[in-house]
Amino acid sequence: MLSVNRPAPSAPNPCIDCRRCALFPICLPKNMDDQALAELDQIIVRHRPMAKGAEWLQHGQPFRSIFAVRSGCMKTYRINSTGQEQVSGFHLPGELIGLDAIDAGSYGTSARVLKECSVCEIPFARFEQLSEHHSVLRRELVKLMSQEIVQQRWHAAILNKQCAEARLAGFLLNLHDRLQRRGYGHESMLLSMSRYDIGNYLGLTVETVSRSFTRLRREGLLQVQGKQVHLMDLERLRALAAEGLPH
Amino acid sequence: MLSVNRPAPSAPNPCIDCRRCALFPICLPKNMDDQALAELDQIIVRHRPMAKGAEWLQHGQPFRSIFAVRSGCMKTYRINSTGQEQVSGFHLPGELIGLDAIDAGSYGTSARVLKECSVCEIPFARFEQLSEHHSVLRRELVKLMSQEIVQQRWHAAILNKQCAEARLAGFLLNLHDRLQRRGYGHESMLLSMSRYDIGNYLGLTVETVSRSFTRLRREGLLQVQGKQVHLMDLERLRALAAEGLPH
DNA sequence: CGTCGCTTTGAGCCATATCAATACGCGTGG
DNA sequence: CCACGCGTATTGATATGGCTCAAAGCGACG
Numbered sequence: 001m002l003s004v005n006r007p008a009p010s011a012p013n014p015c016i017d018c019r020r021c022a023l024f025p026i027c028l029p030k031n032m033d034d035q036a037l038a039e040l041d042q043i044i045v046r047h048r049p050m051a052k053g054a055e056w057l058q059h060g061q062p063f064r065s066i067f068a069v070r071s072g073c074m075k076t077y078r079i080n081s082t083g084q085e086q087v088s089g090f091h092l093p094g095e096l097i098g099l100d101a102i103d104a105g106s107y108g109t110s111a112r113v114l115k116e117c118s119v120c121e122i123p124f125a126r127f128e129q130l131s132e133h134h135s136v137l138r139r140e141l142v143k144l145m146s147q148e149i150v151q152q153r154w155h156a157a158i159l160n161k162q163c164a165e166a167r168l169a170g171f172l173l174n175l176h177d178r179l180q181r182r183g184y185g186h187e188s189m190l191l192s193m194s195r196y197d198i199g200n201y202l203g204l205t206v207e208t209v210s211r212s213f214t215r216l217r218r219e220g221l222l223q224v225q226g227k228q229v230h231l232m233d234l235e236r237l238r239a240l241a242a243e244g245l246p247h
Numbered sequence: 248m249l250s251v252n253r254p255a256p257s258a259p260n261p262c263i264d265c266r267r268c269a270l271f272p273i274c275l276p277k278n279m280d281d282q283a284l285a286e287l288d289q290i291i292v293r294h295r296p297m298a299k300g301a302e303w304l305q306h307g308q309p310f311r312s313i314f315a316v317r318s319g320c321m322k323t324y325r326i327n328s329t330g331q332e333q334v335s336g337f338h339l340p341g342e343l344i345g346l347d348a349i350d351a352g353s354y355g356t357s358a359r360v361l362k363e364c365s366v367c368e369i370p371f372a373r374f375e376q377l378s379e380h381h382s383v384l385r386r387e388l389v390k391l392m393s394q395e396i397v398q399q400r401w402h403a404a405i406l407n408k409q410c411a412e413a414r415l416a417g418f419l420l421n422l423h424d425r426l427q428r429r430g431y432g433h434e435s436m437l438l439s440m441s442r443y444d445i446g447n448y449l450g451l452t453v454e455t456v457s458r459s460f461t462r463l464r465r466e467g468l469l470q471v472q473g474k475q476v477h478l479m480d481l482e483r484l485r486a487l488a489a490e491g492l493p494h
Numbered sequence: 495c496g497t498c499g500c501t502t503t504g505a506g507c508c509a510t511a512t513c514a515a516t517a518c519g520c521g522t523g524g
Numbered sequence: 525c526c527a528c529g530c531g532t533a534t535t536g537a538t539a540t541g542g543c544t545c546a547a548a549g550c551g552a553c554g
Contacts, residue, residue, distance in 0.1 A: 205542075207502080226500095
């Protein structure tokens, strides 16, 4: 069922420096001066794209690096004591993985590729050395950690007493916003995660997710065709997500 | 219904420097050298204790400072668009409030005193200046932010498909652990939040919280007398919290 | 063209919400 | 000191949203 780490057969050369990377305006190095950027560029390990299904991180491994998604999509998850998978997040290009491990010393989640994905590895010890001399660097890290806290808080909020439809609406809007901020702004999205993963993330069963999609579609809030979703009425979707109560 | 910011009548003098503070071993300045500590000590604003019910922070206010709880207990919450309060966290001595605002520029939550509470204010701009010269300082901040991410993730996990009893068990264990790490280690705890707040935080109604307490008590997992809770069997509580499924 | 996994749809059930009533606890004022 | 009153907590009876179980549809891929 699980494919192991292996690069995709015909991967584009992933070795572009940060400045020429499409994510430059929103990724960690965005506000850096030439000097800082050049030094950061040198410590970053740019990995070859990985195929869907590949497991990139395993929870419990010792913390060494922070990872930035460069392309594609990852999910982070954890297997709990009953053997159930718990999806804790989806990670889009420009987002970081592993921030939870800085204090703990080991990663709190595993990470798996949902859509062919390449990753920039930032060895943390060297990053800290660099940040001694470049205050921009640490400021950016702190800001991204703050963002992560906000995102996590949002996740908790959506799980807390929202009805199924509101959760789904909120989830889609959240994805939409994050894509928008990354320049992929369009009401049409190609979801890279399965209905199972969505349900797991939202605290719902697949069946309920499916039914919620159907209801939102019937109410004219979105068009759905498998993984292709088109948000028809952002206004009403936002209202629904904000309201959150049953019916 | 709400009392306004006002110091408690007979408050102990809160103006002790960090080194003599009881929280020193676990608070932000814990690993600092004399020099860093002295400078940090100077920028910290130590506020007088505030009475239960006082509102310390209002969500949306511009971000200036991070706050460390020195004594007592605070809750952070947010009023959603339907006028409902959403409790996002409880903050014990040595824990920080406001980390979510660093990137956003304004606080994402309000904060209210649950139990007479004093606060150390750390003006962030000056903190950043200081951290230019003291790497310990920024390392500690990053670690505490990482901890906050872990705590938020835990909150999301507990809301996700755990039955009421498991949520409550997990909540009590989490509090217990945090108190323990702060030297208040004892199986007996005096909860400073109401059943309403617990329910709100756990995504349950008051009634369900109350019933869950009753069931845990009947099964011999804890003793309850109002806000006084005694954890009788940490082992079984942990098992219950880990399992998480209905019945 | 068949297989396998993912998704959708349907029918019945269960955990928790909701509504309602009572009990407790604490501070206030007589 | 006790009586009162209000907010908090417990307990009971009923309603319901989402889960579970079951089956059929759909799509990708060999």
